[in-house]
Amino acid sequence: MAMRARAVLTDIEGTTSSIAFVADTLFPYARERMAGYVAANAAAVAPILADVPGENIPAKLATLAAWMDIDAKETPLKALQGMIWADGYADGALKGHVYADAAEGLRRWKAAGLNLYVYSSGSIAAQKLIFGHSIEGDLTPLFSGYFDTTTGPKRETKSYARIADAIGLPAADILFLSDMPAEIAAARAAGMAAILVDRTGDAGDVSSFAEIEP
Numbered sequence: 016m017a018m019r020a021r022a023v024l025t026d027i028e029g030t031t032s033s034i035a036f037v038a039d040t041l042f043p044y045a046r047e048r049m050a051g052y053v054a055a056n057a058a059a060v061a062p063i064l065a066d067v068p069g070e071n072i073p074a075k076l077a078t079l080a081a082w083m084d085i086d087a088k089e090t091p092l093k094a095l096q097g098m099i100w101a102d103g104y105a106d107g108a109l110k111g112h113v114y115a116d117a118a119e120g121l122r123r124w125k126a127a128g129l130n131l132y133v134y135s136s137g138s139i140a141a142q143k144l145i146f147g148h149s150i151e152g153d154l155t156p157l158f159s160g161y162f163d164t165t166t167g168p169k170r171e172t173k174s175y176a177r178i179a180d181a182i183g184l185p186a187a188d189i190l191f192l193s194d195m196p197a198e199i200a201a202a203r204a205a206g207m208a209a210i211l212v213d214r215t216g217d218a219g220d221v222s223s224f225a226e227i228e229p
């Protein structure tokens with residue numbers, strides 16, 4: 016698909032990276048370590064836990080567990096997951112999955128002069144980790160900026176308007192890539208170009224970054 020974008024904004028899970036890596040490796044890694052991490056890092060997590068409903072630490076851990084059960088994109092959960100994953104990436108237990116076509120496309124688009132940005136429900140710290148320690152190498156030099164749920168939910172049009180403002184381009188000059196139709200609809204409502212990526216090849220506009228010409 017050929018577009019006329021000046022910047023590309025990409026989702027991670029299901030778009031640059033496999034759903035299986037996030038669901039079957041990253042999420043369980045954080046879940047298994049959540050209580051221990053909170054206990055061992057009380058001072059560092061205190062400001063994050065302040066935003067988690069619950070009267071005390073066990074109640075807050077129960078809220079976090081309930082959020083993980085339903086894959087809630089709650090900012091405090093995302094912050095804690097990112098902090099826990101940092102240990103796994105540092106000791107080599109985790110290696111970020113990025114599709115080869117995604118890495119190749121991002122490199123090609125950057126070389127062609129486009130600025131590249133990430134918008135994921137994963138925290139900005141977690142975004143830098145998955146791309147910084149990826150099986151395709153350190154991809155962080157390719158990116159000019161990162162956005163997460165602190166900018167707003169991914170299914171809300173206002174979030175994309177805020178991102179366009181932060182990038183400093185008209186929304187129409189930004190191409191958003193995602194595997195979620197609701198995110199594509201929100202981005203389009205904000206005036207962005209958007210392409211639905213479906214890695215299964217069953218639906219969507221494309222199944223690989225190789226098909227995209229921003």
Ligand SMILES: CSCCC(=O)C(=O)COP(=O)(O)O
Nearest residue numbers: 027028135136137141142145
């Ligand atoms: C930064 S990798 C982990 C991604 C994550 O936590 C998540 O919830 C996936 O959300 P996305 O917006 O990338 O689909």
Ligand SMILES: [Mg+2]
Nearest residue numbers: 026028029194
């Ligand atoms: Mg996604």
